[in-house]
Amino acid sequence: MASVISISNLNKTFRAADGSVVNALEGINLDIQQGEFVSLIGPSGCGKSTLLRIMADLIQPTSGNVAVNGKAASQARKDRDYGFVFQNATLYDWRTVIKNVELPLEIMNYPKDQRNSRAREMLKLVELGDFADRYPYQLSGGMQQRVSIARALSFQPKIMLMDEPFGALDEMTRERMNNELLHIWSSLEGMTVIFVTHSIAEAVYLSSRVVVMSPRPGRIAQTVDVDLPRPRGPETRDMDAYFRYTSMVRHALRGTSPGEVESAPSRSEAIE
Amino acid sequence: MTDSAASRESTIAVVARAERPPSETSSFRTLLITLGLLFAMVLIWEGLKAFSQANNYEITVAGVNIDLTIFNNSQLPHLSDIAASLFEPAQRNGPPLWQMLMGSVGVTLLSALQGFLLGGIIGFALAVLFAHFGALSRGLLPFVVASQTVPILAIAPMIVIWFGRVGASNLAVAVIAAYLTFFPVTIYTLRGLVSVPTTALELMQTYAASKLQILWKLRLPNAVPQIFTALKIASTASVVGAIIGELPSGAQDGLGIAILNFARYYNQSPPRLWATIFIAGLVGILFFTVIAIIERLVVRWKPESAET
Numbered sequence: 001m002a003s004v005i006s007i008s009n010l011n012k013t014f015r016a017a018d019g020s021v022v023n024a025l026e027g028i029n030l031d032i033q034q035g036e037f038v039s040l041i042g043p044s045g046c047g048k049s050t051l052l053r054i055m056a057d058l059i060q061p062t063s064g065n066v067a068v069n070g071k072a073a074s075q076a077r078k079d080r081d082y083g084f085v086f087q088n089a090t091l092y093d094w095r096t097v098i099k100n101v102e103l104p105l106e107i108m109n110y111p112k113d114q115r116n117s118r119a120r121e122m123l124k125l126v127e128l129g130d131f132a133d134r135y136p137y138q139l140s141g142g143m144q145q146r147v148s149i150a151r152a153l154s155f156q157p158k159i160m161l162m163d164e165p166f167g168a169l170d171e172m173t174r175e176r177m178n179n180e181l182l183h184i185w186s187s188l189e190g191m192t193v194i195f196v197t198h199s200i201a202e203a204v205y206l207s208s209r210v211v212v213m214s215p216r217p218g219r220i221a222q223t224v225d226v227d228l229p230r231p232r233g234p235e236t237r238d239m240d241a242y243f244r245y246t247s248m249v250r251h252a253l254r255g256t257s258p259g260e261v262e263s264a265p266s267r268s269e270a271i272e
Numbered sequence: 273m274t275d276s277a278a279s280r281e282s283t284i285a286v287v288a289r290a291e292r293p294p295s296e297t298s299s300f301r302t303l304l305i306t307l308g309l310l311f312a313m314v315l316i317w318e319g320l321k322a323f324s325q326a327n328n329y330e331i332t333v334a335g336v337n338i339d340l341t342i343f344n345n346s347q348l349p350h351l352s353d354i355a356a357s358l359f360e361p362a363q364r365n366g367p368p369l370w371q372m373l374m375g376s377v378g379v380t381l382l383s384a385l386q387g388f389l390l391g392g393i394i395g396f397a398l399a400v401l402f403a404h405f406g407a408l409s410r411g412l413l414p415f416v417v418a419s420q421t422v423p424i425l426a427i428a429p430m431i432v433i434w435f436g437r438v439g440a441s442n443l444a445v446a447v448i449a450a451y452l453t454f455f456p457v458t459i460y461t462l463r464g465l466v467s468v469p470t471t472a473l474e475l476m477q478t479y480a481a482s483k484l485q486i487l488w489k490l491r492l493p494n495a496v497p498q499i500f501t502a503l504k505i506a507s508t509a510s511v512v513g514a515i516i517g518e519l520p521s522g523a524q525d526g527l528g529i530a531i532l533n534f535a536r537y538y539n540q541s542p543p544r545l546w547a548t549i550f551i552a553g554l555v556g557i558l559f560f561t562v563i564a565i566i567e568r569l570v571v572r573w574k575p576e577s578a579e580t
């Protein structure tokens with residue numbers, strides 16, 4: 001499998017207006033293979049968003065190497081290799097739902113009839129086919145975020161970068177969205193997802209690998225391979241292995257080592 | 273997620289967000305408030321007059337004499353007299369005043385519209401330039417602001433002279449109106465163009481959108497509400513500008529000219545000046561209302577209650 005994201009020796013420091021320096025990321029090494037579903041988890045301020053934005057070439061690292069699809073992140077952005085989903089849906093108020101989904105296709109000069117049919121298809125995928133002509137203010141938060149996912153999928157990028165997309169949703173809606181996302185991911189063969197969250201349950205439920213980060217400076221504390229069977233569903237959350245994985249991630253977040261680690265079906269390793 | 277879940281969520285969203293009180297209710301309320309305020313104004317106007325007359329235009333409060341003659345019939349005519357004057361000829365054997373004023377309204381409105389368009393285009397172009405060239409903005413914006421601190425009454429005669437020299441004196445009034453119009457358009461449009469949410473801009477970057485695409489598909493639509501605010505201010509400013517512009521222009525007709533004339537012969541008939549002033553106010557309100565209606569037709573992506 002080809003390496004989709006390859007990060008080595010990455011550092012990022014922010015210099016605040018008052019001259020103080022924040023070490024947002026330090027010594028990050030991360031390799032993500034095609035088709036993986038990787039979650040980045042860690043306490044607020046540990047640099048998850050910063051790492052994702054660096055992958056997306058929205059900000060530049062202070063030092064280190066970032067390769068996306070084997071090329072510089074900036075080139076991958078110009079080649080429209082990835083779709084990005086923001087924490088808030090970031091829909092354009094003045095566009096109807098379908099016009100929001102068509103936005104990237106307009107920017108990328110798709111022919112008009114293709115734009116429309118593709119957007120309808122994507123809206124159907126996120127089960128919002130009946131809401132094409134609504135304006136964003138007429139939708140609930142969960143529906144808005146689904147529109148933004150449809151928008152990110154519309155031009156069929158092979159990589160999805162998602163920054164806490166369901167962070168603002170209630171637990172029930174979030175679980176439903178998780179299932180929907182897994183369904184989309186498994187139906188689009190070979191898509192790689194990098195998913196930022198601070199929910200342990202969400203990270204374990206979704207991912208093939210959970211990258212646990214620690215703050216000040218932001219580092220990768222541990223990565224946990226999640227070997228739960230797929231397709232996953234409500235019964236997954238009742239499995240013993242599911243509990244073991246969540247407790248592994250919880251301990252990795254706290255920096256303690258649980259007794260269950262040895263009995264876990266998969267090894268966890270510190271990569272620092 | 274199941275279909276029933278989707279429709280349940282949609283029902284909730286529709287009930288919670290889409291179905292607001294029908295807009296007729298709110299516009300009916302607005303109408304009532306407007307009528308109420310008008311009625312209150314009439315009461316105050318006529319009440320002050322009646323009170324002053326009853327006191328022989330002088331009252332004493334705490335030993336101080338207060339002169340109330342400004343409320344007598346020659347200083348502040350009865351509203352009924354002002355209304356009646358509209359239906360009397362302004363000149364011997366001439367048409368009734370309202371008919372004469374309609375001609376003046378046409379002349380002034382034309383100049384105001386020209387000034388509105390000219391000022392709108394210049395104001396808009398400046399805003400787009402400023403939004404894209406920070407250095408230019410920092411260098412030129414102070415001059416734009418300074419231009420508005422110079423009294424229009426001081427500049428108007430110069431503009432009339434300049435345009436007279438080049439044989440375009442018929443444009444002088446429009447240019448003076450434009451001078452008052454472009455400024456709010458520049459300031460509000462600029463604000464709308466640059467006050468784009470960071471993530472909305474980053475979204476465009478993830479698509480590798482060009483500057484032109486970002487202007488066209490993000491900055492401009494984002495600025496539309498502010499542009500309409502600017503156009504509403506500009507609409508009344510252009511009418512004011514046209515009236516002021518007419519004063520030194522030596523034009524034959526227009527609301528400004530009518531005001532000038534009726535002020536000169538004020539003692540003969542005070543109500544005529546007042547009637548003309550009211551008509552001028554109505555023209556401004558009319559223009560403003562037209563823009564506000566267009567705004568409602570264009571800006572459909574906001575809930576009714578979020579109107580400014």
Ligand SMILES: Nc1ncnc2c1ncn2[C@@H]1O[C@H](COP(=O)(O)OP(=O)(O)O)[C@@H](O)[C@H]1O
Nearest residue numbers: 014016022024043044045046047048049050051
């Ligand atoms: N543009 C910025 N300027 C200065 N500091 C920043 C900036 N962006 C992020 N930071 C800092 O970097 C750290 C990591 O931030 P972030 O990546 O947003 O964390 P997370 O997404 O994990 O909550 C935080 O301490 C934050 O204050």
Ligand SMILES: [Mg+2]
Nearest residue numbers: 048049050163
């Ligand atoms: Mg974040």
